[in-house]
Amino acid sequence: MLASLPLAAQEPKPARIRVSSLSQPDGVGLTFAWLFAPGEGTGREAPDLDDAHWLPVKPAMVAGDLPVGVWSDVGWFRRHVLVEPALQGRTLALRFAAPGTADVYVDGRLVLTTGRGGAPPEVPLSRREACLVALRGHRHVFAVRYFYPRDATRRPEGIGFLLTLADPSLTGSSAADRPWMAGIQGAIVAFPLFLAFLHFGFFGFDPRARWNLFYALQMATFAAILLNGFRGSLLATDAQRDLVDRVVGQGASIVAILLGILTYYAIRTNPYPRTWPFFVGAAVVLLPMTYVSEAVQNHGWEVYFIAVVAEMIRLERSGRVVRLPAPQFFLVSLVVFSFAILVQILDNAGLIPAVAGLSGNYYILGILALSVGVSLSMAYELGRTRLVSAENERKTLELARARDLQLSMLPRDLPAVPGLDVAAASHTATEVGGDYYDIRTGGGGSILVAFGDATGHGLAAGIVVTAVKALFTSLPVNGGLSELLAGCNDVLRGMGLPGLRMCLSLARVTPRAAAVASAAMPPILVHRSASDAIEELGAGDLPLGGRIPIRYEERRTDLAPGDTILFASDGFPELLDPVGREQGYAGSAQAFREAARGSSAREVVERLTDAATAHRRTRPQDDDITFVVVRVTS
Secondary structure, three states: OHHHOOOOOOOOOOEEEOOHHHOOOOOEEOOOOEEEEEOOOOOOOOOOOOOOOOEEEOOEEOOOOOOOOOOEOEEEEEEEEEEOHHHOOOEEEEEEEEEOEEEEEEOOEEEEEEOOOOOOOOOOOEEEEEEEEEOOOOEEEEEEEEEOOHHHOOOOOOEEOEEEEEOOOOOOOOHHHOHHHHHHHHHHHHHHHHHHHHHHHHHHHOOOOHHHHHHHHHHHHHHHHHHHHOHHHHOOOHHHHHHHHHHHOOHHHHHHHHHHHHHHHHHHOOOOOOOHHHHHHHHHHHHHHOOOOHHHHHHHHHHHHHHHHHHHHHHHHHOOOOOOOOHHHHHHHHHHHHHHHHHHHHHHOOOOOOOOOOOOOHHHHHHHHHHHHHHHHHHHHHHHHHHHHHHHHHHHHHHHHHHHHHHHOOOOOOOOEOOEEEEEEEEOOOOOOOEEEEEEEEOOOEEEEEEEEEOOOHHHHHHHHHHHHHHHHHOOOOOOHHHHHHHHHHHHHHHOOOOOOEEEEEEEEOOOEEEEEEEOOOOEEEEEOOOOEEEEEOOOOOOEOOOOOOOOOEEEEEOOOOOEEEEEOOOOOOOEOOOOOEOHHHHHHHHHHHHOOOOOHHHHHHHHHHHHHHHHOOOOOOOOEEEEEEEEOO
């Protein structure tokens, strides 16, 4: 029986004829199951005939599948189709190929007769005929009265017919005869697919960049849409073409538009606007409806796309968008894509004439423009990242050199003087500063201490420190402190270093007294062993290198055995804890009081270092911290 024939596919619903189906010269062939009734019958061409009891059978019946027990020279075939609005009323080429003879009806009207005259029916030959038809309206019925002699049905190539609808403006050989065209189409499909895999990889490396995920999914969806558009030449069998058409259909357009707006949100907004749940919810509602509602299938994605374009325009006009390093590539490609899709919508509605044979294919240009634009943006960003990386490497090398220069300015060995115990330590921060200290021995069992901090960071601070170290090395160790500082100021002022200054204290320390002259350095602290009190000595005046010549004041104090002097850079009192609170000068003095109870200058330095670490805890050190401790032993 005919009902038991093994069909590759049965069509329970009317076939859908879309613009994309007619984008190839081959057109779209109605090769899947038609409804069949054997023998003659009156009114079988009528569009309103009840054919629900007819049997499904493929119209091209190969040898071995012929309904020998049913076929009686003649039979009727019917096929219901749905035509999308863009094709309604448009002139199409109806092509019919069959051995034997046939009468072809469209909506009950005879439009084509084949095989009459020429070769007699007793010796049937394959014939090809064509005519032009205009399918006005949405629903249509094709009916074919097909005659083939029963005693000739054993021909090896089988019997039956092929009915194809094509765009008459697309002339020339078929895609099968032009493998280069299939190659171009395959490359067009492969391009967004390649971008999809590429950005999936980028998302794997950096999951925080969610736009890579959305864009990869959008490109994969575009690849599926393009494959559906080129299925006539890229897919080998009708079953494959029908499967892709059913799965992709108009639903893929909704998915692509949703992923497009999510990509835009991820790139151009932070945080997402409050409207994003509306567009996600609209897509969730529209997607299943495209497979059950003809109105939504034909126009739902168009309305959704226009709403998305309006949303992007609203956000761009509002100015509440994230600045892009190369916005021209992304935004221009987005404009071109949107324009191409809008033209496609107008073309679907039949409101514009075909341009350069692109009817039904404008969306392809938009997809390619968007792919190229985002690719250029990506290439620009990669290049910019490489430049930033190279600049960071250069700065890192510069900081390393500056750190080496800074450390080279510090004395390798501290002098040993009877009655004085000296220790020092410098803890550099991530960014190199300008802390500097140096010690020279003088007559009468004294030492001359230079303790300073250059303004700025990096190599600029290193230049000033280098100049000061050279000056300090050349100073007369027994000269007056005020005169020595004034001389340093004159030299640095004469160098004319723009914007570079040096804060510096010069101190002369003996086991019995200490004197200090300061150029804008914090005061030195003196811990009195007898009373456990903390005193300040020397502060104020202007830093070295300024335009105004100045005489620096010298201050003195007596010392006793057990007293301890602390030179500390401003990184110590300005040290921040994890919540941003400064240690302050009072906190520094208290830390020094507790540390000064140590037995040696080295132990005092270690305790001060521990106090600094305890205050900042997990917070990175923002500035260099330098200690010089002088302890009177006798």
